Amino acid sequence: MIRTEEMLLNVGPQHPSTHGVFRLVIKIDGEMIIDAKPVIGYLHRGTEKIAENLQYTQIIPYTDRLDYLAAMTNNYVLCHAVETMMELDIPERAEYLRIITMELGRIASHLVWWGTYLLDLGATSPFLYAFREREMIINLLNEISGGRLTFNYMRVGGVKWDAPDGWIEKVKAFIPYMREQLAGYGDLVTGNEIFLNRVKGIGQYTKEEAMDYSLSGANLRCTGLAWDLRKSEPYSIYDRFSFEICTADTGDAWGRYQVRIQEIEQSLRILEQAVEQFPETGEVMGKVPKVIKPPKGEAFVRIESPRGEIGCYIASEGKKEPYRLKFRRPSFYNLQILPKLLVGQNMANLIAILGAIDIVLGEVDG
Amino acid sequence: MIEGLLTSEATWLHFFIYFALTVLLLFIVLGFVTYAILAERKVMGFMQLRHGPNQVGGRWGLLQTVADVLKLLIKEDAIPRAADKPLFILAPLIAFTPAFMVLAIIPFTDRFQFADIGVGLLYYIAVSGITTVGVVTAGWASNNKYALMGAMRAAAQMISYEIPLVMSVIGVILLTGSMNLNDIVLAQENGWYILWQPIAFIVFFIAAVAELNRVPFDLAEAESELVAGYFVEYTGFRWAFFMLAEYVYMFAMSALITVVFLGGWLPLPYLGFIPGAVWFALKFMVVIFLLIWFRVTFPRIRADQLMEFGWKVLLPVAIANIFLTALLKEWINLF
Numbered sequence: 087m088i089r090t091e092e093m094l095l096n097v098g099p100q101h102p103s104t105h106g107v108f109r110l111v112i113k114i115d116g117e118m119i120i121d122a123k124p125v126i127g128y129l130h131r132g133t134e135k136i137a138e139n140l141q142y143t144q145i146i147p148y149t150d151r152l153d154y155l156a157a158m159t160n161n162y163v164l165c166h167a168v169e170t171m172m173e174l175d176i177p178e179r180a181e182y183l184r185i186i187t188m189e190l191g192r193i194a195s196h197l198v199w200w201g202t203y204l205l206d207l208g209a210t211s212p213f214l215y216a217f218r219e220r221e222m223i224i225n226l227l228n229e230i231s232g233g234r235l236t237f238n239y240m241r242v243g244g245v246k247w248d249a250p251d252g253w254i255e256k257v258k259a260f261i262p263y264m265r266e267q268l269a270g271y272g273d274l275v276t277g278n279e280i281f282l283n284r285v286k287g288i289g290q291y292t293k294e295e296a297m298d299y300s301l302s303g304a305n306l307r308c309t310g311l312a313w314d315l316r317k318s319e320p321y322s323i324y325d326r327f328s329f330e331i332c333t334a335d336t337g338d339a340w341g342r343y344q345v346r347i348q349e350i351e352q353s354l355r356i357l358e359q360a361v362e363q364f365p366e367t368g369e370v371m372g373k374v375p376k377v378i379k380p381p382k383g384e385a386f387v388r389i390e391s392p393r394g395e396i397g398c399y400i401a402s403e404g405k406k407e408p409y410r411l412k413f414r415r416p417s418f419y420n421l422q423i424l425p426k427l428l429v430g431q432n433m434a435n436l437i438a439i440l441g442a443i444d445i446v447l448g449e450v451d452g
Numbered sequence: 453m454i455e456g457l458l459t460s461e462a463t464w465l466h467f468f469i470y471f472a473l474t475v476l477l478l479f480i481v482l483g484f485v486t487y488a489i490l491a492e493r494k495v496m497g498f499m500q501l502r503h504g505p506n507q508v509g510g511r512w513g514l515l516q517t518v519a520d521v522l523k524l525l526i527k528e529d530a531i532p533r534a535a536d537k538p539l540f541i542l543a544p545l546i547a548f549t550p551a552f553m554v555l556a557i558i559p560f561t562d563r564f565q566f567a568d569i570g571v572g573l574l575y576y577i578a579v580s581g582i583t584t585v586g587v588v589t590a591g592w593a594s595n596n597k598y599a600l601m602g603a604m605r606a607a608a609q610m611i612s613y614e615i616p617l618v619m620s621v622i623g624v625i626l627l628t629g630s631m632n633l634n635d636i637v638l639a640q641e642n643g644w645y646i647l648w649q650p651i652a653f654i655v656f657f658i659a660a661v662a663e664l665n666r667v668p669f670d671l672a673e674a675e676s677e678l679v680a681g682y683f684v685e686y687t688g689f690r691w692a693f694f695m696l697a698e699y700v701y702m703f704a705m706s707a708l709i710t711v712v713f714l715g716g717w718l719p720l721p722y723l724g725f726i727p728g729a730v731w732f733a734l735k736f737m738v739v740i741f742l743l744i745w746f747r748v749t750f751p752r753i754r755a756d757q758l759m760e761f762g763w764k765v766l767l768p769v770a771i772a773n774i775f776l777t778a779l780l781k782e783w784i785n786l787f
Contacts, residue, residue, distance in 0.1 A: 095598075204751060209749075209752070210496075210500070210748065211748050214500040215500075215501070218501055274749075275751075280668055280753050284751060284753075432756065433677050433678070434754040434755060435754070
């Protein structure tokens with residue numbers, strides 16, 4: 087008589103494919119997952135609580151460390167929230183610099199995802215190719231902000247530094263190069279039979295389920311819902327650019343892959359237009375009072391980060407520090423659907439599903 | 453020379469000469485393993501925009517593997533407290549001994565072969581199967597959940613791929629009429645079996661990659677899923693034994709493919725003045741390069757897809773190939 091027994095397996099927090107310190111306690115029968123319980127909080131630093139004792143400008147470096155793969159968007163969401171409360175005008179040139187850096191950051195973030203996802207699936211080369219391109223973007227951002235990952239670039243009312251001489255030309259030159267590489271990525275991976283077998287139909291959910299779980303970003307758009315805040319609720323100057331909302335209709339890991347790859351293309355389109363329209367001269371910092379004191383009240387803004395909707399809520403009492411600061415961190419919300427997707431899958435699919443969600447633990451744990 | 457030795461009188465002198473030759477082969481194989489690892493890292497580096505080893509032993513990193521092995525040998529011999537100690541120690545030995553045993557029957561040239569036995573091909577396949585026992589033992593004895601899963605995957609993979617592997621070479625055996633590897637090489641004088649048996653070659657090559665546990669079939673190790681699979685608890689020289697077994701098998705399997713499908717030491721037409729050993733080495737290196745190239749290119753296949761592919765695709769194709777070969781042989785005999 088053969089007797090089978092369930093096994094409790096601890097995946098992470100030290101595991102090569104949990105993308106940081108994410109821990110997953112799974113019950114498996116053979117390789118089949120019966121139950122999954124995510125455990126988070128290993129990287130919790132209490133950003134929101136710390137922020138209550140800081141002035142607004144001092145909070146910006148902390149936002150860099152939330153989603154450390156796309157720090158520009160985090161910078162922006164905080165500045166945007168404060169600017170909305172104070173009703174500040176942002177100079178034209180600063181807006182363009184913000185868009186350019188944010189879109190560069192979006193491409194860099196998707197590249198990291200692309201490389202690490204294929205690493206999860208067992209292909210080692212794409213990772214190195216992706217990081218070559220990402221390195222170029224990081225160098226560009228380093229040149230303008232002085233930081234490689236934690237930029238601390240944006241300020242309430244504008245940006246800290248103007249673009250150095252020749253920087254816009256470098257971005258201009260990068261766009262066709264990146265397009266060419268993107269085509270190469272397609273040749274290497276997208277048509278690969280093994281890869282398609284690994285991602286098609288994996289981690290599938292419907293549009294309704296995605297909305298119930300409050301998913302956003304590529305995780306939502308892969309179900310066919312065209313919801314991208316850059317277009318649906320344009321902020322900054324996104325309404326000046328023509329680009330498309332990338333969607334797929336499969337709702338599986340393959341759909342998420344396609345959406346992210348297309349988003350790189352669309353970001354390149356935005357970049358192309360932005361460097362074309364870039365104003366020759368102008369200020370990069372608006373007229374901002376010496377001490378930033380938003381009026382009493384509250385505000386919530388949300389923007390599209392590479393991982394989804396990142397929101398920032400500020401409750402102010404008219405002081406230099408916020409009374410309460412809250413970030414809606416997309417990775418945290420996107421992760422909630424994971425246990426549901428994992429039941430009935432095997433170990434290999436676990437990695438494929440987790441990777442496709444694209445989490446950054448700095449953001450999940452706050 | 454070796455044949456002469458085997459049939460000569462059993463004197464001490466002859467024994468020592470034979471023994472010395474065996475040691476020579478051992479050094480050739482170990483030398484190969486040393487530089488195959490380096491070559492793999494260099495080729496991968498070249499394909500992945502990296503440099504590979506370039507510090508130890510000049511700018512080509514010629515001594516990198518030597519340094520790595522030395523480091524592994526002087527590492528602390530750590531055995532987990534919960535492990536099954538005797539089995540844990542035994543497993544690497546079971547895994548690596550067969551890897552050396554199979555080398556005896558490979559005809560490197562028409563002279564340099566240690567055991568010219570009638571069932572050479574069968575011997576190779578039978579002996580190489582023992583390694584899986586070592587892998588399963590390692591996974592079980594480690595008392596680690598990831599290791600156990602890796603071991604189970606290895607066992608399942610071995611069963612699914614050994615069969616198409618054997619089935620695919622039956623076509624070759626039918627054409628040759630012998631399982632002796634020397635006969636198989638000599639039968640290829642009118643054209644290598646890769647031309648006469650292309651289907652068998654493809655099936656054999658895929659099954660061989662699966663046998664070797666290399667990308668895209670490296671499920672038993674599966675770094676991103678099972679951390680390191682069956683040898684996750686091993687360190688130091690025990691771990692080195694597993695790696696050694698893996699690379700010696702890579703050597704043996706490439707040699708076997710060269711012998712069975714690429715005509716062994718036989719030269720290309722009009723190029724007979726180049727010695728057989730060089731030809732063997734050239735063909736052999738092409739196979740090795742292909743294996744490295746695979747590793748750089750492909751993602752990993754999933755366990756259930758691997759089974760499906762083995763049983764539902766490779767096996768029927770291999771059997772169909774046997775049927776076709778039988779027809780072909782009859783047809784040739786008719787005229």
